[in-house]
Amino acid sequence: MSFELRGVSVRYASAKHTPSDLALKDIGLSIKQGEQIALIGPSGAGKTTLLHTLACAHSISSGEFSAFGVTPWTLDHGERHALRARFFLAPQTPPLPPRQRVVTAVLAGRLPQWSFWQAIASLIRPNDTDVAYEALARFNLQDKLYARVDRLSGGERQRCGMARLLVSNADAFLVDEPLSALDPALSLQTLAALQQEATRRSATLVCSMHQVELALAHFPRIVGLRDGRIVFDAARTAVTEAMVLALYRNTDDAVAVVATQTYTDAC
Amino acid sequence: MAVAMILLFPILVSGEFKPWLLLDAQSLGATGHFLASFVPPAHSREFLLLILAATWQTIAIATAGLTLALLGAIPLTLLATESLSVSRMESGHMRPAGVAIRQSARWLLVLLRSVPELVWALLLVRIVGLGPTAGVLAIALTYSGMLGKVYAEILESTESHVSESLLKNGSGRLLALLYGTLPASASELVSYTTFRWECAIRGSVMMGFVGAGGLGQRMDESMKMLAGDEVSTMLVIFVLLVACADLISTFLRKRLG
Numbered sequence: 001m002s003f004e005l006r007g008v009s010v011r012y013a014s015a016k017h018t019p020s021d022l023a024l025k026d027i028g029l030s031i032k033q034g035e036q037i038a039l040i041g042p043s044g045a046g047k048t049t050l051l052h053t054l055a056c057a058h059s060i061s062s063g064e065f066s067a068f069g070v071t072p073w074t075l076d077h078g079e080r081h082a083l084r085a086r087f088f089l090a091p092q093t094p095p096l097p098p099r100q101r102v103v104t105a106v107l108a109g110r111l112p113q114w115s116f117w118q119a120i121a122s123l124i125r126p127n128d129t130d131v132a133y134e135a136l137a138r139f140n141l142q143d144k145l146y147a148r149v150d151r152l153s154g155g156e157r158q159r160c161g162m163a164r165l166l167v168s169n170a171d172a173f174l175v176d177e178p179l180s181a182l183d184p185a186l187s188l189q190t191l192a193a194l195q196q197e198a199t200r201r202s203a204t205l206v207c208s209m210h211q212v213e214l215a216l217a218h219f220p221r222i223v224g225l226r227d228g229r230i231v232f233d234a235a236r237t238a239v240t241e242a243m244v245l246a247l248y249r250n251t252d253d254a255v256a257v258v259a260t261q262t263y264t265d266a267c
Numbered sequence: 268m269a270v271a272m273i274l275l276f277p278i279l280v281s282g283e284f285k286p287w288l289l290l291d292a293q294s295l296g297a298t299g300h301f302l303a304s305f306v307p308p309a310h311s312r313e314f315l316l317l318i319l320a321a322t323w324q325t326i327a328i329a330t331a332g333l334t335l336a337l338l339g340a341i342p343l344t345l346l347a348t349e350s351l352s353v354s355r356m357e358s359g360h361m362r363p364a365g366v367a368i369r370q371s372a373r374w375l376l377v378l379l380r381s382v383p384e385l386v387w388a389l390l391l392v393r394i395v396g397l398g399p400t401a402g403v404l405a406i407a408l409t410y411s412g413m414l415g416k417v418y419a420e421i422l423e424s425t426e427s428h429v430s431e432s433l434l435k436n437g438s439g440r441l442l443a444l445l446y447g448t449l450p451a452s453a454s455e456l457v458s459y460t461t462f463r464w465e466c467a468i469r470g471s472v473m474m475g476f477v478g479a480g481g482l483g484q485r486m487d488e489s490m491k492m493l494a495g496d497e498v499s500t501m502l503v504i505f506v507l508l509v510a511c512a513d514l515i516s517t518f519l520r521k522r523l524g
Contacts, residue, residue: 013359057435059358077362081353085437095432097450099523108446111438119442168436 001069002172002204003031003054008063010046010053023049025228027063031204033171036195038215039208040244041225042251047208048092050225051174054206055089056080068171085112088170092177094161098150102141102160105149106132109164128167135166138193154181159190166197172204173197179209187211191218212244226251304495308503315500318485322504325481328399328474329467332406333460339379339411344418346372351440356431373416380412388474402471402479409470410463417459425452453523461516468508 010024024046031037039047052058053065056072065073067087072080088109096105103126110128111119118127126132129145136142139159144152152160158181165173178194179187191207191214198205209215215222222239224231224247231247232239288294347369349355354362361369387405395401422444430447434440449456475483482501489497 052435055435057356077353081437083437084435087436089432089435091428091432093428095429095447097429097447099453100446100450104446108433108438109436111433111442111446112436116439116442120445123445170436 001030002033002035002067003029004064004066005029005053006064008053008060008065010049010058011061012049013058022061023228024053027053027230029223029230029233031206033204034198034202035221036198036205036219037207037221037223038219039206039223039225040210040212040215040247041208041231042248045225046228047225048176049228051089051176051206051208054172055087055174056084057089086170087172087174088165088168090161090165090173090175090178092180094157096149096157096160098148100149102136102147102149102152103129103132103145106135106160106163106167109166109168113169131167132163135163136160138166138197139163139190155183155186158182159186162190162194165194170203171201173206175205175207177208177210179211179214187214301495304493305499307496308500309494309496310500314497318482318500318504321482321485322508324399325468325471325475325483326508328402328471328479328481329406329464332403332471333410333464333467335403335407336410336414336463337460339407340376340415340418343372343376343411343415344422345441345444347376347415347419348422348444351430351434351444353434353440356434373419376412376415376419378412380409380416382409384409384470385473385477388477388479392478397478397480399480402474402481405474405479406467406470410467414460414463418456421452421455421459422448454520457519457523458516461512461519465509465512468512469505472505 005027008024008027009022010027012021012023027050039050041047049058053060054067056067059073065071067083070083072083075083096102104123107122107126107128110131114122114127121127133142133145136145139162141156141159141163144156144160149157149160158178162175162178165175173194175194178190182190194205194207195218197203207215207219216236216239220236221234222236223233224239224243226247232243234243289298345351349361349369352361352365352369354360354365384405387408388401391401391404395404425448427448429451430443433443433447438446471479471481472483472486475481475485476487478484482504486498486501489501
């Protein structure tokens with residue numbers, strides 16, 4: 001069992017919410033190792049918070065949470081930090097320093113595997129450049145290996161963030177909106193590369209996205225989140241258009257979802 | 268704005284801010300005499316060689332002092348920087364042990380930079396004797412406090428999204444800093460460090476007046492003998508040193524991109 005959540009509630013991290021405001025309320029979720037799940041829901045539903053909770057980056061305020069058979073929040077500080085190397089959390093904004101070279105930025109995914117001095121040496125002259133090259137080649141970015149990050153476009157940076165995921169050796173990929181800056185063709189290619197890697201490693205993949213039709217087409221299990229609660233958790237075939245529309249009803253994202261559904265129907 | 272003006276007035280009065288004194292006839296006469304002795308600057312061969320040796324000593328004092336200061340400041344910076352706190356990332360506030368360590372590091376930095384380096388130099392000259400050692404140690408102590416504080420603040424004010432992502436994925440704290448924060452803040456850190464090196468040169472000149480060697484001691488001797496021409500040569504050298512530091516800073520910043 002990769003992840004097991006029972007009655008989990010999570011507070012907001014930032015100070016602008018009162019302590020009683022919960023970002024996630026009473027979440028129950030079981031994820032087996034190797035499953036691939038799409039997380040959908042309107043903006044502000046708590047998708048990012050859920051991904052952070054799964055990655056042990058955010059503490060829970062109540063409930064039970066276990067990952068890979070251990071309860072991270074009962075471990076001591078050091079052991080919990082060592083556990084984090086088994087997850088890869090890819091945030092929405094690619095975490096790449098603008099003045100760094102792509103090769104170093106991508107290889108930073110290997111930091112948990114390297115010893116301290118190996119990492120220092122790699123800052124000066126990158127080890128494992130071939131690994132970085134192959135990872136970038138999966139996204140057609142291999143010629144940007146020695147370019148500086150600030151010379152890349154938004155979509156290229158996002159794909160570099162995904163290349164960093166490929167060079168890590170995590171057993172669970174927690175990906176926050178990896179397709180937001182990509183055109184439709186690149187979105188398909190990137191999603192395919194992610195899913196191939198997850199299958200190859202038997203890693204769990206939890207991916208949040210706004211492109212509902214892509215989620216329905218490519219992920220076997222869909223979880224819908226709204227206002228911090230799970231609205232539905234079903235196999236792709238069991239998710240109907242009505243369920244999706246209800247999920248996004250009366251929110252700012254409703255217009256986009258209705259438009260995509262109408263387009264899909266018309267085709 | 269009005270509040271600032273109201274507060275400024277008593278400050279100026281107690282600081283005896285009277286710029287018009289510079290322009291009355293007696294001051295102008297004294298200034299004129301004093302400045303006349305400056306031209307032409309002394310340029311005899313033996314004097315220039317002597318000054319070159321003293322300049323080299325001053326640069327050495329400043330550089331050695333700053334290097335020692337860096338050795339002291341870097342560990343304190345790492346301890347004092349909040350953005351590397353894993354416990355803050357997890358729950359929004361740091362563990363008590365973390366807070367205690369960070370606060371002690373900040374207090375140590377405050378202590379180190381509170382005592383002016385001239386006072387340290389006076390004390391150290393009594394302990395280690397006249398000469399450059401006192402100057403080097405005085406600079407090392409005060410500047411480690413200054414460098415540590417400003418480095419910690421530069422690192423904290425740099426956007427933490429990149430280093431936090433690395434921390435969240437299990438990397439060590441120091442490595443998250445080197446791979447995540449440093450690329451963005453390297454330019455500022457270098458510019459502050461070269462500025463401090465320039466200040467260290469000025470500082471070591473001042474300490475020369477209390478016996479710590481270098482150009483300061485020469486200048487003290489020349490002023491006591493009222494040899495304005497020697498003083499003006501040394502002033503020209505100061506200007507050149509500061510210009511040099513400026514060039515180095517620009518060069519390093521360009522290289523870092």
